[in-house]
Amino acid sequence: MTSRVPSLILGRLLIALVTLTIVSFAVFFATTLLPGDTATILLGQAATPEAVAGLRTAMHLDEPALLRFVYWIGGLFQGDLGTSYANHVPVATLVSGRLANTLKLAGLTTLVSVPLALTLGITAAMWRRTLYDRIVTIATIGVISVPEFVLATLAVLVFAVYLKWLPALSFTYNIDSFSGLLRAYAMPVITLTFGVSAQMIRMTRAAVIETLNTPYVEMALLKGASRPRMVLRHALPNALGPISNAVALSLSYLLGGVIIVETIFNYPGIAKLMVDAVSTRDLPLIQSCAMIFCFGYLILITTADIVAILSNPRLR
Amino acid sequence: MKTHSSTEPRASTGSLTAWSGYRINLVGLAAFSVVLFWALVALFAPYITPHSVGEMIDLDYFGPMRPGLWLGSDYLGRDMLSRIIYGARYTVGISLAAVSIACFTGVVLGMTSAVLRGPVDMVVSRILDAMNSIPSKLFGLMVVAAVGSSIPVLILTLSVIYVPGAYRFSRALAINIDTMDFIMVARIRGERLPYLIASEILPNIIGPVLADLGLRFVFIVLLLSGLSFLGLGVQPPYADWGALVRENIGGLPFAAPAVIVPSLAIATLTISVNLLIDNLPQKIRDRSAS
Amino acid sequence: MTNLVEIRGLTVEATTDSGRWIQILKGIDLDIAAGETVAFIGESGSGKTTAAMTLLGYARPGCRISGGTVTVDGHDMVTLPEKDRAALRGTTVAYVPQSAAAAFNPASTIMEQVIEVTRIHRLMPPDEARRRAVALFRALSLPNPDSIGDRYPHQVSGGQLQRLAAAMALIGDPKVVIFDEPTTALDVTTQVEVLRAFKAVTAQHRIACVYVSHDLAVVAQIADRIMVLRNGAVQETGSVHDILTRPAHPYTQELLHAFHPDTGGREALPAADSGAPLLEINTLSAGYGPPQSNGQPLVLAVKGVSLQVKRGTNLGIIGESGCGKSTLARAIAGILPACKGDIQFNGKELWHSARQRSHDQLRDLQIVFQHADTALNPAKSIEDILGRPLTFYHGLRGKARDARVDALLDMVRLPRALRHRRPAELSGGQKQRVNFARALAAEPKLILCDEITSALDTVVAAAVIDLLKELQRELGLSYVFISHDLSVIEAICDEIVVMYRGQTVETIIPADRQPPQHPYSKLLFSSVPKLDPTWLDTLNIDADRMRVA
Amino acid sequence: MTKTPETRTPKNWTGADDSMVESAIRRGASRRDLLKMLLAGGVSLAAADLVLGRAGMALAATPVKGGALKAAGWSSSTADTLDPAKASLSTDYVRCCAFYNRLTTLDQNGIPQMELAESVESGDAKTWTVKLRKGVTFHDGKSLTADDVVYSLKRHLDPAVGSKVAKIAAQMTEFKAVDKNTVEITLASPNADLPTILATHHFMIVADGTTDFSKGNGTGAFTCKSFEPGVRSIGLRNQNYWKGGPNVDSFEFFAISDDNARVNALLSGDIHLAASINPRSTRLVDGQKGFALSKTTSGNYTDLNIRLDMEPGSRKDFVDGMKYIVNREQIVKSALRGFGEVGNDQPVSPVNPYHNAALKPKAYDPEKAKALFKKAGVLGQSIPVITSDAASSAIDMAMVIQASAAEIGMKLDVQRVPSDGYWSNYWLKSPIHFGNINPRPTPDILFSLLYASEAPWNESKYKSEKFDRMMIEARGMLDQAKRKEIYNDMQVMIAEEAGTIIPAYISNVDAINDKLKGLAPSPLGGMMGYAFAEYVWLAA
Secondary structure (H helix, E strand, O other): OOOOHHHHHHHHHHHHHHHHHHHHHHHHHHHHOOOOOHHHHHHHHHOOHHHHHHHHHHOOOOOOHHHHHHHHHHHHHOOOOOEOOOOOOEHHHHHHHHHHHHHHHHHHHHHHHHHHHHHHHHHHHHOOOOHHHHHHHHHHHHHHOOOHHHHHHHHHHHHHHHOOOOOOOOOOOOOOOHHHHHHHHHHHHHHHHHHHHHHHHHHHHHHHHHHHOOHHHHHHHHOOOOHHHHHHHHHHHHHHHHHHHHHHHHHHHHHHOOHHHHHHOOOOOHHHHHHHHHHOOOHHHHHHHHHHHHHHHHHHHHHHHHHHHHOOHHHO | OOOOOOOOOOOOOOEEEEOOOEEEEHHHHHHHHHHHHHHHHHHOHHHHOOOOOOOEOOOOOOOOOEOOEOOOEOOOOEEHHHHHHHHHHHHHHHHHHHHHHHHHHHHHHHHHHHHHOHHHHHHHHHHHHHHHOOOHHHHHHHHHHHHOOOHHHHHHHHHHHHHHHHHHHHHHHHHHHHOOHHHHHHHHHOOOHHHHHHHHHHHHHHHHHHHHHHHHHHHHHHHHHHHHHOOOOOOOOOOOHHHHHHHOHHHHHHOOHHHHHHHHHHHHHHHHHHHHHHOOOEEOOOHHHO | OOOOEEEEEEEEEEEOOOOOEEEEEEEEEEEEOOOOEEEEEOOOOOOHHHHHHHHHOOOOOOEEEEEEEEEEOOEEOOOOOHHHHHHHEOOOEEEEOOOHHHHOOOOOOHHHHHOHHHHHOOOOOHHHHHHHHHHHHHHOOOOOOOOHHHOOHHHOOHHHHHHHHHHHHHOOOOOEEEEEOOOOOOOHHHHHHHHHHHHHHHHHHOOEEEEEEOOHHHHHHHOOEEEEEEOOEEEEEEEHHHHHHOOOOHHHHHHHHHHOOOHHHOOOOOOOOOOOOOEEEEEEEEEEEEEOOOOOEEEEEEEEEEEEEOOOOEEEEEOOOOOOHHHHHHHHHOOOOOOEEEEEEOOEEEOOOHHHOOHHHHHHEEEEOOOHHHHOOOOOOHHHHHHHHHHHHHOOOHHHHHHHHHHHHHHOOOOHHHHHOOHHHOOHHHHHHHHHHHHHHOOOOEEEEEOOOOOOOHHHHHHHHHHHHHHHHHHOOEEEEEEOOHHHHHHHOOEEEEEEOOEEEEEEOHHHOOOOOOHHHHHHHHHOOOOOOOHHHHOOOHHHHHHHO | OOOOHHHOOOOOOOHHHHHHHHHHHHOOOOHHHHHHHHHHOOOOHHHHHHHHHHHHHOOOOOOOOOOEEEEEEOOOOOOOOOOHHHOOOHHHHHHHHHHOOOOEEEOOOOOEEEOOEEEEEEOOOOEEEEEEOOOOEOOOOOEOOHHHHHHHHHHHHOHHHOOOOHHHHOOEEEEEEEEOOEEEEEEOOOOOOHHHHOOOHHHOOOOOOOOOOOOOOOOOOEEEEEEEOOOEEEEEEOOOOOOOOOOOOEEEEEEOOOHHHHHHHHHOOOOOEEOOOOHHHHHHHOOOOOEEEEEEEEEEEEEEEEOOOOOOOOOHHHHHHHHHHOOHHHHHHHHOOOOEEEOOOOOOOOOOOOOOOOOOOOOOOHHHHHHHHHHHOOOOOEEEEEEEOOOOOHHHHHHHHHHHHHHOOOEEEEEEEOOOOHHHHOOOOOOEEEEEEOOOOOHHHHHHHHOOOOOOOOOOOOOOHHHHHHHHHHHOOOOHHHHHHHHHHHHHHHHHHOOEEOOEEEEEEEEEEOOEEOOOOOOOOHHHHOOHHHHOEEOO
């Protein structure tokens, strides 16, 4: 039997590439449609017509959009993200530090939330329709129905202001020890974990339950297998596809969706960078951030698809 | 992609049988009461608000609950009860409108893609995938920047954000249904696309789609509050619940009702909607009883 | 304790949608001695599988053992704690499922799953377990016994999987093995091999067997005793010989009767062959997958088939799974456009794709699928299902439509009250009748019947066939009848085409009573089990098999 | 959080009162006067003593050296810059103040004092001679010369620089480095305010020829260790500082845009100063042991602008009616929570020496307003009012005005628009909208920027030739008394004729950890006119 995996994976990568192309077009032209002129916004209250005109020329804003798109795409292919309108620093410089921060936060949150969510989801499925299951199910809905900024503020009040266990801000500059790492990241990670876990728990539980209803799990039971064995050995490997998809979707939130957490904990991540960029109409920066989010999303989704393909021996 | 269609048998406890063979779950009934309560509050808001929404009646701010100001006062000394009542209008109304538009569009597109396959599927899937890859809050931010904030814009923005999700979900379901022989039968009968999706596929995926709609409703209510954080929201003096929480968040350290009550309102509504959908009255199909 | 298994007063209850508990096994008593094989026979819903599973102390979700005792090797499986029951499963009692394809975990290798019992119960070191498994594979005459265990379930055929499932059951040296319709999903030629393998191995290890089946002929080959079940109650228990020759209970008699279908029912054709054939296909080829450079699809399932159906006559197409018979039906119906050849229907050439065919052509040529479960939209009422073609093809609405739906229900002998039900509320036979009634609603000239009886119990299938014959007389239809079941085809068809590997190998006219000539046809025809208990042991089909290969 | 009775302030006491006392002290009130004032206000003697003690603390204590100062502003973005000409956010001002110096600076009373200049003199208010302090060096070791000053000032005239004060700088037509330490500045027309103008944050002195400002190479109290736009900056004590070094070893500054987060960061001890906190958050800090508030009324205001050249502002009665329907007391109380002073519809704030205190604010008079609206024929119409978070407290003010108007049957359709893009899309453009004006040091700058007929930011499109003439007359006038008289009249004209309603001057409230000492108010804004880092110290 010839393996279909390479061609399937290739297909997924191709799809991701097509999507990325669509995104790049959409992003560029959507951002150029933003009203308000960069020069005017940069000057704020000081925007006199002469000053605006001067700045526009200085920033090459008077060239047609299509030409700028060509430059931009050309630059992207060479790894050049352009130069920020707002402060003339290469976008790559602005983005790199922030991206690293975002990835760090996302990574730590993933390390905490994925095992937690999978454990809760799997155990809830394992003891389906027990009190435990009900508590987990209701609690997950409960948690996702509290706005994130309430959770974050509450966490700050309790842990930073009253108990003074943790800093209210996430200082991530001089982390030299594990406890320092914990202190800096504890609260953002906790808040985000609440946000992203609920969906993963729900999906994992549903996917495992779905496979628990299959004849081969019943067969395992009839072979005398224990409940954990049935779930872990038989149900879980076959639920990997949908679970990895749910995990990828939830984690994609950690790239661009964390704006509120970044704001409240003053964490210098990439979402805040993009918000700044939008308010200053810093088009190269907006475009780069948007592309990064889309790229991250596609990486996650494509990885999930590939995991699903690899976890299915029928395709091997 | 497998999706979280709930195929598990329902728990047999806590249910009662009523009306011509419909089984009603007690949890569902309770959830329905809460949803109905908020729906009525939203509907009759103008008649039951004790004060005008914008009127500043309390000299203090973040005032406690007391007679006359049953839910305390907000950050400007306005009556929280009146604001919550009006907030119900916006939260329920906007979220419902948005979730309906999003699900309708997403589900129709999803079923169409599943039935037509081929290039249509490919193109629609890729475009919606691309849309999905833009974080929702940042998309909202761009919209505010581009066209400003008004209720139609808000509803449309929220809808657009949730179309890809509804699409992905319903397409996956519809593809499973599409492989069934009865679809094949309808096709070789010569049926056209509208009949196929509306009459053959939709009735079979409506259950999971409704469950998904419930979850999406929760996310939309929350996103609405998140967007108010970014300045896309209802015009003052009115405010949706998320905005109420947001504008009164400063009262959290004082445990002011102004921040706690709208949070509770959001939680009761979203949890009830989900419980209601999970426990919808079910027509008893009892073969052995017949 | 003389008997290995003793069942006394066993009752099992199931919960209904409304939460009521109803009895689905109503007091069963049975003894099985060591090494004895007892068959549970009955139609679907009779409780035969439920009864067999109680030996494992197991009731499917939504069911519970509510009374009686099931003593296996001295343990009462009913009262034993779950943990102790689990300890007996796989070691004392083992289970061979109906569909091995579904019962194997697709994500793990066969060997892992076969020896899992030894891991769970810590019976032996894995290496030893693997050696044992290979020995069992050999005993069950599986090909490549040394390496087959390294494959994944989807990489081996259905017949092999079924034997592997038996190996999985036998590895723990059980005293009792439950075979749950283990050959129902198999082709007849495969079934013969599997049955032989089972019989040999269980006899060698002196294992007691419970063999659950609805097929009396298969049971006759393998069982010592038969227990006939219906609606959760034992109708009759007796030795194979007694049951086959002196059935006491009316239901058993009905079963036996269904096994001897009225093949002589079709009188010779009236002189209809003078006219042009209703359907004529010439060198039709069809297949799946992307087109290759030569214009043909990647996998060619039908290779240049030609045949004719005369007006008012029936054509049977027989062959094993994978022979291309269903693909042929789909190509005729236009579901899978043929890549070559032409189809003449009712004097006109048909487009290969159904999309391009005219409204009338679509109406005149209907297809009925094998699985009524998937062919009927579960979300719609019977009325809507039958009403749609009436509206679509004939523009009927309102009262006229209602009347016609009633007429159709009458035609297929279903009570009119069913019109408001959903498919899930009907029995398998009822569903298949609705499925057929929908095709009739179009008022077609030709109906393609794709394995429409193979999912039905013997008695029910016989009734459906009788109905089809009757309708043909009344309405002057023609059928193309696709099946792997020779007895069904023989009962209704004027002409039988045998398909093998995408081609027709022989055309047989049953009325001529000529034995098949082609070696494959011979193999196929001889593999159909007979009620004679000695048939399997005396069968010599290996010569045919050699020639076919 | 338990509070001991001893440290508890009177119940009806707010941070606003603290600041009132503080400013009374600044005005020269004696302790006895103050006590009298407080007792009259119903404050017990013991409590009054405590309040005075707190206010006094800020003014007199001995600095302590050392410590790492951390402070948070409220706004920052990737557009953050260390180029003084482009500085636009408070964050930029704070950083520029830490890394650079100006020629002059304003003291607590708004009087210019010399900083890098030894003297700034002129005989005719047209040609000015600036003598530079000697022995001042930049962080990179280069000495300060006249060329640096010429370069620093001249670049504001170059449109490509995008200076925020290009308009003000435009009056400086000629710069001449007379010798190494002397610069001569010639103005287009006489302006007696030049020393004050030079105290503006944008006129910080940079080294000659600087084009890359990311290093923050100035003469200021801190050297720039790191600067990430939109993230943070760290300054280290400049060991060679000509004033003799700041008190703290290092100064880290960043912005926390979320109000509550900023206060929480202070309360949790992460920062020493949270700038410009929401008036409603003061309750959290006020009376909390270990924390204090610092209030500055510096002339910042949010105004309601009614364009006189458009409907309905072209109807004089409507504009007058609006001035009466604005309940200024309630705005100060509800929207500003007491952190502000009632305004009299003109831009020169009470902290400015030229403020016309005789001009009384219009009283809240709904009946009079109703009559005026009726006269204007707008009563019962729905009038759109644009508001946004961009102008501080504008939404809350709009709410107060809307509620008052509703009582007399006047429907104000308040439209909240996003702060993003507000200044370019709505401000100055919509018929009725809110604006927010930062403090400016001189009435002349305020008038020429906001009220002259050709003023670029003429918010209500006020046009008066008489006003323009008076402005130019006063500008070159060196006679202070005469000048003040003219300015008084101009303030009355604005209040009566222009369409800008200035209901209150907003106080800036900085919340501080009380380890932070030496913070004093400044007319240039909160955080000691953004220059606090150089002056404060951290108590042990």
